[in-house]
Amino acid sequence: MRIELIPRPDPSPVARALAPLAALVVAFLVAGLVVALLGKSPVSAFEVYILQPLTDPWSLRAMLVKATPLILIAIGLSYCFRAGLWNIGAEGQFVMGGIAGSALALATHGSDPGPWLLPAMMLAGMLGGAAWGAIPAFLKVRFGVSEILTSLFLVYVAELFLDWLARGPWRDPAGFNFPQSVVFESAARLPEIPGLDRVHVGVVFAVIAVLVTAVVLGRTLFGYRLKLTGDAPRAARFAGFDAKRTTLIVFLISGGLAGLAGIAEVSGQIARVLPDISPGYGFTAITVAFLGRLNPWGILAAGLVLALTFIGGENAQILLRLPFDLTVAFQGLVLLCVLTADALVSYRPRLVTRAGARA
Amino acid sequence: MTTFEAILFTIVAASTPLLIAAIGELVAERAGVLNLGVEGMMSMGAVCAFAAAFTFDSTLAGILLGMTAGGLMAALFALAVLGFAANQVGAGLALTIFGLGLSGLIGAPFVGQTRPRVEEWPIPILSEIPLVGHALFSQDPLVYVAFGLVAGVAFFLARTRTGLRLRSIGENHVSAHALGLPVLKMRVYAVIFGGLCAGLAGAYLSLVYTRFWSPNMTAGRGWIAVALVVFAAWRPMWALVGALVFGTATVLQLHAQAAQVPLPSQLLAAAPYIATILALVLLSIRRGRAVGAPGSLGTPFVPDR
Numbered sequence: 113m114r115i116e117l118i119p120r121p122d123p124s125p126v127a128r129a130l131a132p133l134a135a136l137v138v139a140f141l142v143a144g145l146v147v148a149l150l151g152k153s154p155v156s157a158f159e160v161y162i163l164q165p166l167t168d169p170w171s172l173r174a175m176l177v178k179a180t181p182l183i184l185i186a187i188g189l190s191y192c193f194r195a196g197l198w199n200i201g202a203e204g205q206f207v208m209g210g211i212a213g214s215a216l217a218l219a220t221h222g223s224d225p226g227p228w229l230l231p232a233m234m235l236a237g238m239l240g241g242a243a244w245g246a247i248p249a250f251l252k253v254r255f256g257v258s259e260i261l262t263s264l265f266l267v268y269v270a271e272l273f274l275d276w277l278a279r280g281p282w283r284d285p286a287g288f289n290f291p292q293s294v295v296f297e298s299a300a301r302l303p304e305i306p307g308l309d310r311v312h313v314g315v316v317f318a319v320i321a322v323l324v325t326a327v328v329l330g331r332t333l334f335g336y337r338l339k340l341t342g343d344a345p346r347a348a349r350f351a352g353f354d355a356k357r358t359t360l361i362v363f364l365i366s367g368g369l370a371g372l373a374g375i376a377e378v379s380g381q382i383a384r385v386l387p388d389i390s391p392g393y394g395f396t397a398i399t400v401a402f403l404g405r406l407n408p409w410g411i412l413a414a415g416l417v418l419a420l421t422f423i424g425g426e427n428a429q430i431l432l433r434l435p436f437d438l439t440v441a442f443q444g445l446v447l448l449c450v451l452t453a454d455a456l457v458s459y460r461p462r463l464v465t466r467a468g469a470r471a
Numbered sequence: 472m473t474t475f476e477a478i479l480f481t482i483v484a485a486s487t488p489l490l491i492a493a494i495g496e497l498v499a500e501r502a503g504v505l506n507l508g509v510e511g512m513m514s515m516g517a518v519c520a521f522a523a524a525f526t527f528d529s530t531l532a533g534i535l536l537g538m539t540a541g542g543l544m545a546a547l548f549a550l551a552v553l554g555f556a557a558n559q560v561g562a563g564l565a566l567t568i569f570g571l572g573l574s575g576l577i578g579a580p581f582v583g584q585t586r587p588r589v590e591e592w593p594i595p596i597l598s599e600i601p602l603v604g605h606a607l608f609s610q611d612p613l614v615y616v617a618f619g620l621v622a623g624v625a626f627f628l629a630r631t632r633t634g635l636r637l638r639s640i641g642e643n644h645v646s647a648h649a650l651g652l653p654v655l656k657m658r659v660y661a662v663i664f665g666g667l668c669a670g671l672a673g674a675y676l677s678l679v680y681t682r683f684w685s686p687n688m689t690a691g692r693g694w695i696a697v698a699l700v701v702f703a704a705w706r707p708m709w710a711l712v713g714a715l716v717f718g719t720a721t722v723l724q725l726h727a728q729a730a731q732v733p734l735p736s737q738l739l740a741a742a743p744y745i746a747t748i749l750a751l752v753l754l755s756i757r758r759g760r761a762v763g764a765p766g767s768l769g770t771p772f773v774p775d776r
Contacts, residue, residue, distance in 0.1 A: 114656070115554040115555070117555070117556055117773045119773070146573075146576070150576070200564060251748075251751075255752050255755040255756055256755050257748075257751045257752055257755045258701070258751075260507070261694065261697065261698050261747070261748075261751060262748050262751065264694055265691075265694070265698075265745075265747055265748050266748070268741065268744045269741045269744055269745060272740055273737065276735045276737035276738070395564075395568060398561075398564060399565075399568075402561060435576055436575075437571075437572045437574075437575030437576045437579070437686070438572065439572070440568060440575065441568075441569050441571075441572030441573040441576060443568055443572070444511070444566070444569025444570070444571075444572055444573075445569050447561065447562075447564065447565035447568065447569075448547075448551055448557075448565035448566065448569060451551065451557040451558050451561045451562050452551045452557045452562075454557070455556045455557045455558070455771075456555055458556075459555070459556060461554070461555060
């Protein structure tokens with residue numbers, strides 16, 4: 113028995129647009145099965161994960177806050193993935209952005225630095241993330257080292273660096289030995305959006321990133337070059353597009369946006385440096401990017417959906433005693449289903465049994 | 472037993488899970504499939520092995536179930552990338568995320584439990600060899616299995632007809648298909664072999680190495696195993712060398728922490744990852760671009776009819 117794939121001559125654009133939805137439905141069904149196997153009711157799980165957060169104003173605002181890093185990182189990743197480059201180390205770039213911006217906040221702590229501080233922190237965050245993203249890009253274009261492994265190993269290095277800072281040099285001396293820095297002063301904290309309680313202005317950064325990317329991809333030569341480099345590298349080379357330059361640029365963009373997400377999260381949400389500042393946003397963002405079909409508007413929607421699973425996951429921990437790992441497993445499952453659905457838009461599968469093959 | 476012999480012993484033990492997982496990934500990659508799900512398969516192997524061993528109070532049951540879990544994860548991956556031609560890099564990542572989450576879910580009731588020590592099986596005469604005898608031949612049976620795997624896979628790839636076919640499929644699947652070789656079928660077997668090995672490596676971690684389960688206990692070992700395959704230029708014997716080098720790095724790092732070397736423990740913990748990056752760079756400089764990688768590695772194959 114085997115599966116035969118028959119190429120579809122012209123894949124339907126409707127199917128292409130609906131593929132992520134189909135993937136989500138399949139992932140939900142499988143997750144429901146897992147919940148049932150754990151001896152809990154899938155119906156009440158669905159209620160706690162999805163319906164309750166969507167009907168509760170506080171949860172909806174929390175969802176916006178969680179969606180912010182996911183969308184920012186995923187928008188950056190979409191540049192890499194479109195160019196056919198596998199930056200899987202956004203988590204590390206997020207952490208380094210958080211560190212670089214926090215360095216400014218802590219250096220000016222108690223000195224009333226003035227209104228330049230927040231913009232400077234955001235810029236430092238972008239530079240920190242971009243620098244960390246530049247390492248795998250440089251190693252790839254200069255030495256031909258695969259970016260997949262180097263970008264991932266740098267995640268561990270960044271996390272350990274943050275751990276050292278929070279427990280060592282940046283620890284609050286008056287903090288009863290807790291591994292955390294002093295609380296940032298209000299000058300170093302991203303303000304709330306007026307009228308939206310507890311929602312920091314990082315949300316606006318995410319929306320701007322979506323809008324700018326929509327213009328860049330749709331209306332600029334750079335956007336066209338990216339698409340060509342990813343879809344037809346040979347054609348891109350003949351057209352005179354420099355693949356090495358593209359590699360460096362997309363990693364800088366991607367690292368910069370992940371870094372901005374990192375400092376926005378620290379400055380707007382956590383307000384101090386902790387040994388661990390991310391529940392895996394950098395990895396979840398990979399799922400967000402593909403669920404959004406690498407399209408900025410798609411990523412906006414996908415970011416909200418995956419943010420919902422974070423909120424729902426926290427709810428389920430409290431209400432159903434379902435471990436947060438269920439959320440992680442679900443996110444992996446979504447990615448697997450989306451990639452499979454993508455392939456099935458181009459190919460029609462047919463199950464061939466042994467008897468059928470002979471006939 | 473001298474201190475040197477004791478350290479050598481722990482180095483071999485620390486290298487074993489890396490070696491087993493790397494050998495499995497090496498076979499899959501030689502067949503042309505890049506499976507980045509090793510970390511997830513290993514984690515599932517570790518948790519299922521511990522759960523089974525604890526429930527049935529049997530190490531053997533644990534090992535078998537750990538391998539089964541790794542194999543099933545690999546089968547899921549094979550269904551996506553070989554059955555439906557999904558992107559291999561993305562699907563591998565998805566498998567890792569899924570495996571890490573699912574293993575945490577399965578393992579929650581077992582956190583805090585421990586298993587008894589697994590008996591060592593010293594081999595007569597060989598274990599008496601000065602210096603290295605104790606480290607190599609007074610180990611638990613899984614270490615010998617790992618050595619056997621290296622020798623077996625090396626022989627299989629270099630000296631058997633099926634091994635030659637497997638390599639040709641990985642090198643150029645279009646030509647191999649034209650010659651009538653069953654490309655996808657052999658790839659499915661190679662991927663599942665990789666999963667069984669990753670599951671076994673996970674079982675070694677939770678049953679022999681630590682003797683408990685804790686979430687994320689694989690701690691990047693699956694990824695290091697993937698890097699080892701590159702490091703070894705897709706040759707089994709070099710995977711053995713590479714695994715010992717990384718095992719040494721891990722153990723020395725732990726000893727340095729225990730000896731209170733005046734360096735932050737985080738820097739020492741980061742050393743193996745930094746070393747891996749440097750090793751990959753140095754090898755690329757020496758070898759030039761991606762020499763040794765199977766030609767069809769990572770590309771989906773859809774046979775035309």
